[in-house]
Amino acid sequence: MLRKTIDIVDKNSQPAGRVAVLNTSEKRSDEWSLLLISVGADRDRQAFAQLFKHFAPLLKSFAQANRHQGWFPGLGEDLVQEVMIKVWQKAAGYNPEKASATTWIYTVARNCRIDMLRRKSNTQHLPLENEDYWHEPDEDTPVSLLRQKRSETKVQDSLSQLPKEQDEILRKVYLEGKSHAEASEELGLPLGTVKSRVRLALQKMQILVSPEYQDELSHES
Amino acid sequence: MSHNLSHHPDNVMLVEFSAGTLPTAESICVSAHLHFCEQCRTELLRLDQVGSQLLTEAEPAEIDESLFDTVMAKIDSAEASPKPATAEKVQSFPHSVSKLIKNPQHQPIWKRLSASVDIARFKTGQSEFEVALHRICAGGKTPKHDHSGVEYTVVLKGSFSDERSVYKEGDFLVRQPGDVHQPMGAQNGECICLSALQAPIKLSNPLGFLMKPLLRINPM
Numbered sequence: 001m002l003r004k005t006i007d008i009v010d011k012n013s014q015p016a017g018r019v020a021v022l023n024t025s026e027k028r029s030d031e032w033s034l035l036l037i038s039v040g041a042d043r044d045r046q047a048f049a050q051l052f053k054h055f056a057p058l059l060k061s062f063a064q065a066n067r068h069q070g071w072f073p074g075l076g077e078d079l080v081q082e083v084m085i086k087v088w089q090k091a092a093g094y095n096p097e098k099a100s101a102t103t104w105i106y107t108v109a110r111n112c113r114i115d116m117l118r119r120k121s122n123t124q125h126l127p128l129e130n131e132d133y134w135h136e137p138d139e140d141t142p143v144s145l146l147r148q149k150r151s152e153t154k155v156q157d158s159l160s161q162l163p164k165e166q167d168e169i170l171r172k173v174y175l176e177g178k179s180h181a182e183a184s185e186e187l188g189l190p191l192g193t194v195k196s197r198v199r200l201a202l203q204k205m206q207i208l209v210s211p212e213y214q215d216e217l218s219h220e221s
Numbered sequence: 222m223s224h225n226l227s228h229h230p231d232n233v234m235l236v237e238f239s240a241g242t243l244p245t246a247e248s249i250c251v252s253a254h255l256h257f258c259e260q261c262r263t264e265l266l267r268l269d270q271v272g273s274q275l276l277t278e279a280e281p282a283e284i285d286e287s288l289f290d291t292v293m294a295k296i297d298s299a300e301a302s303p304k305p306a307t308a309e310k311v312q313s314f315p316h317s318v319s320k321l322i323k324n325p326q327h328q329p330i331w332k333r334l335s336a337s338v339d340i341a342r343f344k345t346g347q348s349e350f351e352v353a354l355h356r357i358c359a360g361g362k363t364p365k366h367d368h369s370g371v372e373y374t375v376v377l378k379g380s381f382s383d384e385r386s387v388y389k390e391g392d393f394l395v396r397q398p399g400d401v402h403q404p405m406g407a408q409n410g411e412c413i414c415l416s417a418l419q420a421p422i423k424l425s426n427p428l429g430f431l432m433k434p435l436l437r438i439n440p441m
Binding site for chain 2: 045049052053056057058059060061062064065068076077080081084085088089098099100102103105106107109110111113114118122125126127128130132133134135136148151152155156159170171173174175177178179180195198199202205206207208209
């Protein structure tokens with residue numbers, strides 16, 4: 001069963017033609033998302049094997065890029081295992097309206113990576129796992145998939161065109177697992193410069209939602 | 222649950238949250254804010270796409286052929302002993318906060334801090350911040366105070382005000398060291414806030430232990 005496909009659109013309130021257009025354009029049809037949906041719905045092992053073949057090498061590389069204190073390259077395959085097991089177990093909860101399979105798997109990997117690091121540096125019982133921070137309220141307003149896809153495309157296209165100085169900070173934070181403060185130290189730049197480069201990058205990728213919010217931020221800096 | 226909020230975490234915090242580099246105490250506060258703030262949830266969805274795109278562009282690493290079978294074997298053995306499903310209730314508090322309240326290893330309890338303020342400290346397994354709930358009674362005035370460290374506050378219920386503004390459910394505030402403020406509970410009901418207060422740097426003074434009982438900040 002597909003979770004919440006866009007067919008939910010209230011047909012009575014829409015002219016028939018428009019509904020048809022929405023139905024065809026508002027489904028996620030990329031290969032990985034379809035595979036992930038069949039893993040969730042049908043426990044499809046073959047689909048899972050294909051996801052594994054594609055994502056395991058990327059996840060290992062993602063793990064190896066981490067330069068966080070306490071992390072070492074040998075943890076790469078451990079992370080791959082943990083992430084792929086979670087992908088299998090949680091696939092039924094994947095909501096294709098919200099994110100592509102790749103983004104969803106990224107969030108699983110990010111959460112696993114932090115939990116592995118926290119467990120390593122902490123011998124006591126930790127009451128929260130990282131995915132506890134990402135629990136969304138049930139009544140969340142559904143995002144239009146079309147809007148969602150548009151912003152995905154925008155991020156994809158503009159990320160590759162960012163000036164090197166902005167791209168390098170995002171890579172440090174996302175791949176190496178550094179904070180902005182650590183990035184500023186390593187690059188020998190004032191923290192304010194690092195923050196404003198990140199802000200510029202987010203503006204270019206059209207990630208910030210509210211224009212007032214951007215104004216408020218520029219006052220702060 | 223979503224309404225327009227005027228106080229959000231800055232985008233550096235959201236980026237670190239999305240990248241998974243934001244420390245525990247700050248992450249708890251951001252997650253509590255997200256429970257109330259659709260705007261920040263939307264920004265995070267987009268920020269996650271940055272991580273996702275960088276993951277896709279990674280140079281694929283070599284994977285040992287036996288790894289897939291190892292993973293499948295672990296999956297099968299986990300499914301042979303399924304965990305009982307826990308019923309998720311509709312929560313008015315953010316999930317992360319509810320889980321800390323129900324932590325079987327450390328049940329937080331309300332303690333009196335002043336005539337109008339109670340505190341319930343959480344155990345979060347880190348030592349930089351005291352993470353706690355503060356409860357201000359209706360119309361309650363807190364003593365004027367300043368901070369030796371950063372303080373993050375998220376309003377979970379009711380509202381309070383200080384010299385600068387009124388803060389409502391979901392609002393996220395940062396107070397820097399040296400900021401002096403005097404929060405006041407709203408007249409129409411109690412106010413509950415989540416807060417993370419940075420602990421002062423440990424004193425190396427040989428008599429430092431004498432000061433310990435005086436320090437109210439207690440990260441755990």
